[in-house]
Amino acid sequence: MRVLIVEDSIRLQTYIGKALKQAGIAVDKTGDGEEGLYLSKNIKYDVIILDLMLPKLDGLSILRSLRNMGNKTHILILTAKDTTEDRVIGLQQGADDYLVKPFAMEELVARVQALIRRSYNIKNSKLEIGDFVIDTARRIISRSGKKIELPPREYSLLEYLALHKNQVVSRTEIEMHIYNDEVDLMSNVVNSAICTIRKKIDEPGSPSLIETRRGMGYMLKVVNP
Amino acid sequence: MKSIQGKLLFQLIVGLFVMYGVVGFIFYHVVAHFLLNQFDEDLVTWVDTISEMSDFEDEETDFHFHDTAFDIQPFQNDIKYYQVWNKDGKIIARSLSLKEADLPLVKADLREHKFIDLELPQEIKVRAVAFSYINCRPIFEEEPFNIFPKENCNRLFIVLAASRERVDDMLGITLIFLAGTGVLLSVSSVFIVRGVVVSGLFPLNRIAEKTSSIDAADLSQRFPATEFPEELQPITERLNDLLERLDKAFLRERRFTSDAAHELRTPIAELRALAEVGLGIDVNQLDDPRPYFKDTLDIALQMQCLTDSLLTLARTDAGNLPVNVEEINLITVLNETWKKFEKEAKKRNIVHSLVCPDNTIIKSDKSIIAAIITNLISNAVSYSSENCTITMSIKRVQDNHYFLLSNPAKNLDIKDLEYIFQPFWRKDSARSDQSHSGIGLTLVKSYCQLLNISASAEMPAPDIFEMTLRIPAI
Numbered sequence: 001m002r003v004l005i006v007e008d009s010i011r012l013q014t015y016i017g018k019a020l021k022q023a024g025i026a027v028d029k030t031g032d033g034e035e036g037l038y039l040s041k042n043i044k045y046d047v048i049i050l051d052l053m054l055p056k057l058d059g060l061s062i063l064r065s066l067r068n069m070g071n072k073t074h075i076l077i078l079t080a081k082d083t084t085e086d087r088v089i090g091l092q093q094g095a096d097d098y099l100v101k102p103f104a105m106e107e108l109v110a111r112v113q114a115l116i117r118r119s120y121n122i123k124n125s126k127l128e129i130g131d132f133v134i135d136t137a138r139r140i141i142s143r144s145g146k147k148i149e150l151p152p153r154e155y156s157l158l159e160y161l162a163l164h165k166n167q168v169v170s171r172t173e174i175e176m177h178i179y180n181d182e183v184d185l186m187s188n189v190v191n192s193a194i195c196t197i198r199k200k201i202d203e204p205g206s207p208s209l210i211e212t213r214r215g216m217g218y219m220l221k222v223v224n225p
Numbered sequence: 226m227k228s229i230q231g232k233l234l235f236q237l238i239v240g241l242f243v244m245y246g247v248v249g250f251i252f253y254h255v256v257a258h259f260l261l262n263q264f265d266e267d268l269v270t271w272v273d274t275i276s277e278m279s280d281f282e283d284e285e286t287d288f289h290f291h292d293t294a295f296d297i298q299p300f301q302n303d304i305k306y307y308q309v310w311n312k313d314g315k316i317i318a319r320s321l322s323l324k325e326a327d328l329p330l331v332k333a334d335l336r337e338h339k340f341i342d343l344e345l346p347q348e349i350k351v352r353a354v355a356f357s358y359i360n361c362r363p364i365f366e367e368e369p370f371n372i373f374p375k376e377n378c379n380r381l382f383i384v385l386a387a388s389r390e391r392v393d394d395m396l397g398i399t400l401i402f403l404a405g406t407g408v409l410l411s412v413s414s415v416f417i418v419r420g421v422v423v424s425g426l427f428p429l430n431r432i433a434e435k436t437s438s439i440d441a442a443d444l445s446q447r448f449p450a451t452e453f454p455e456e457l458q459p460i461t462e463r464l465n466d467l468l469e470r471l472d473k474a475f476l477r478e479r480r481f482t483s484d485a486a487h488e489l490r491t492p493i494a495e496l497r498a499l500a501e502v503g504l505g506i507d508v509n510q511l512d513d514p515r516p517y518f519k520d521t522l523d524i525a526l527q528m529q530c531l532t533d534s535l536l537t538l539a540r541t542d543a544g545n546l547p548v549n550v551e552e553i554n555l556i557t558v559l560n561e562t563w564k565k566f567e568k569e570a571k572k573r574n575i576v577h578s579l580v581c582p583d584n585t586i587i588k589s590d591k592s593i594i595a596a597i598i599t600n601l602i603s604n605a606v607s608y609s610s611e612n613c614t615i616t617m618s619i620k621r622v623q624d625n626h627y628f629l630l631s632n633p634a635k636n637l638d639i640k641d642l643e644y645i646f647q648p649f650w651r652k653d654s655a656r657s658d659q660s661h662s663g664i665g666l667t668l669v670k671s672y673c674q675l676l677n678i679s680a681s682a683e684m685p686a687p688d689i690f691e692m693t694l695r696i697p698a699i
Contacts, residue, residue, distance in 0.1 A: 008655055008657045009491055009494075009495060009659075011495040011498070011499065011520055011524070012491075012494060012495055012498055015495070015498035015499050015501075015502045016498060018502045019498070019501070019502050019505070022502075022505060031657070033655075053487055053654060053655045053656055054655050055653065055655040055657050056655075058654065058655070080483075080486040080487040080489075080490035080491055080494070081483050081486055081487070082486060082490075083479075083482065083483075085442075086483075100490075101490045101491060101493070101494035102490055102493040102494035102496075102497045102498075103494065103497070104497075104501065105497070105498055105501035105502060105505075106501070
């Protein structure tokens with residue numbers, strides 16, 4: 001899952017970024033409105049966290065511009081403006097959520113995750129694939145009732161594949177959504193992560209839940225009983 | 226009566242009644258005067274006719290008019306009366322129409338006509354003319370030829386009267402007409418006046434309606450100048466002025482709330498985010514915790530500075546800031562303050578110039594003056610363009626020292642000067658630079674008011690900002 005933070009406070013950028021990364025979400029950051037708009041138009045983010053008072057181009061202008069273009073990325077406004085009028089304006093202009101500073105980091109992360117689920121049309125926080133269950137709210141994976149521990153990045157990768165079940169997800173897409181700019185083009189971090197996941201979730205002797213499509217990517221296969 | 230409509234209605238209707246009454250009264254009397262004048266003229270014509278046509282046979286015994294004397298227009302069909310007296314007051318002739326009654330003897334001078342209104346028995350109203358003339362019996366037979374010897378002349382007093390029924394009837398009709406018209410006018414004027422007043426007051430109702438539709442949430446509405454009558458334009462202009470001021474005040478309030486929220490909430494949000502993320506980190510995996518503490522300290526200092534500024538502002542505005550007056554050399558304060566910002570100025574290649582007289586001693590509170598100068602120089606160094614000169618000067622004009630500080634300010638507009646002293650106002654709407662909170666110039670203004678110093682900001686040229694302090698000299 002990839003999130004863009006458009007916030008001119010470097011500290012907030014840093015700490016929100018850290019919190020989202022801890023939650024297994026890839027993060028891009030910018031401190032000015034013009035760059036924020038550029039990135040939003042050119043990269044497909046799952047959620048954009050948008051401050052309103054930005055240099056060069058304010059948050060509401062970015063919001064209007066994106067919605068006028070037909071961009072449907074979920075946007076969470078994060079701002080110190082707390083009046084009802086400000087909230088109403090923000091939501092009417094097309095924001096999906098509105099959070100006032102100061103805020104609980106846990107709440108921000110939970111709202112971002114809720115918006116991510118919404119972007120995949122998932123109402124239930126639990127993804128069930130056969131006897132395999134991913135609780136996206138609690139970030140717990142279980143198979144046949146047995147809990148499986150995965151590091152955050154691997155969990156996010158598996159969640160991403162589960163959200164795109166029975167669809168081929170390319171390596172590039174995984175890199176963009178899970179690892180953003182941290183991945184070297186020549187690295188095999190994705191392969192390595194898939195390998196780790198398979199070891200944890202696959203049952204010995206049974207075909208892997210994650211199928212490799214050579215030259216194309218990976219697919220979480222759902223087998224109907 | 227508190228209703229304009231009611232008051233107007235009452236006043237207009239009463240006014241109309243009074244006016245009608247006065248006009249009717251005048252009209253009636255004009256008509257009466259005209260009719261009586263006409264009647265009197267007719268009486269005079271009759272008198273002249275009588276005088277020419279009368280016979281005098283025997284002054285003692287007989288005096289009679291010709292019959293034709295009574296056949297005179299316009300009295301042809303009226304009842305006529307006459308009575309004649311000699312110079313001794315003896316009645317020598319009277320009309321039969323008088324019956325038992327007598328006309329009064331009125332001794333008019335020769336060539337004089339006296340008109341009188343009389344009432345005869347049986348309530349017969351007549352108008353009479355009294356006149357006199359000398360009637361002489363001519364003698365043609367005797368010589369010398371003296372047609373009118375004195376001894377044959379007799380002064381006669383005559384009163385002629387005719388019924389004034391015709392005149393009275395016409396006056397009666399006139400009165401009835403006036404009364405009838407009056408009633409009709411009264412009734413119709415109530416409706417007409419009411420309609421005119423309601424229609425006349427309609428623009429006022431429109432103003433009331435439009436005013437009631439104005440919401441505090443949207444004060445952008447104005448009363449169009451051309452939509453209302455001339456007489457109401459002063460009201461609409463004042464209302465528009467008031468709305469403009471209210472709109473500005475609300476905008477100022479909203480802006481202040483928004484700016485204050487940002488300045489106060491952002492550091493707290495940063496602190497909270499920092500703390501929550503820090504608490505979530507596994508201490509064993511943390512290389513160096515110092516960045517967290519550094520950020521915590523920076524935020525704390527920022528908030529301390531903001532809190533101090535706000536508290537000082539509150540105290541200054543309340544007049545609770547102690548003021549210790551002493552002699553201060555303004556040049557010394559300027560130079561000392563500039564030294565604090567020299568390093569920062571050098572980084573941006575900013576220099577300063579100072580032009581001042583030898584003696585710039587003032588009596589004031591040194592720490593507050595220093596705080597004012599610090600704020601001004603801090604702003605100038607922070608917001609001037611790079612590679613420029615900040616110009617400072619002091620000049621003495623009569624009983625005041627004028628301190629001027631001028632610096633290039635590319636991003637500032639003359640319209641910004643309206644807001645420059647308002648709390649939390651900053652040109653940068655994003656408020657990204659956290660070293661300034663927008664309280665500095667508000668504090669300067671407040672300090673100046675406390676010390677009886679006048680502070681003003683101008684843009685004498687595009688992109689040049691100038692601050693002037695007028696400080697009372699010793």
